[in-house]
Amino acid sequence: MEQVQALPTILLVKDDQLIQSIVEEALTEGGFEVSIFASGEEAVAALSRETFRAVVSDIHLSGKIEGWEVARVAREIDPALPIIYMTGKAAEEWPSKGVPNSVLLTKPFAPAQLVTAVSQLLNANTPTGNAP
Template structure:
């Protein structure tokens, strides 16, 4: 895959481990966080390192996945965003950032890989040629 990591934010350890494994097997570099504060700190330390965000919505105390996505989009307005949630999908139209994808739990791991790949491919098609 191209340079850059996928920032994965999930507060349920087993789901996080499954997501990490599936993304790495698909060729993605993964940086993960178990809560919003850690995710934002990782992103802010090196925004150029990340090529996509995959985030749960409800992450316990503190900011939500919606807030992480808005934070990340302030630094990179085109970064692909995929949300995963068991109960917040109905709020996606109001809370979600434009050009994002919502996947409801339970999900199949290939759905996540396909969603991230699709958004990355769309982003590549929209980038102006270099050189």
């Protein structure tokens, strides 16, 4: 009997439910499982108890923790974890506040752009010859 591999789980941090749904649908159709969190605080708590293959985070979130901090915490846990930021207003802050080897998508973007960014970062972090 063939073993079924679990889909890679992406941590999604977005407080706007409409955009949350669009992003979730794009990632699901792209072959990923998605765990959604509406605040940076919820996302940071999840990072400490679960394993994710990538983080997709809006920059400006409700609560005290922004997407920049979510990414820093994620990278403290896994220095190679792919990070994709989404923003409409904070793109100019990315060079100083973003983590290295991350991707920034400025809104509006096509859902396919997000799936491509996640896939490229995951493929770049997969050792040759090993299954993801």
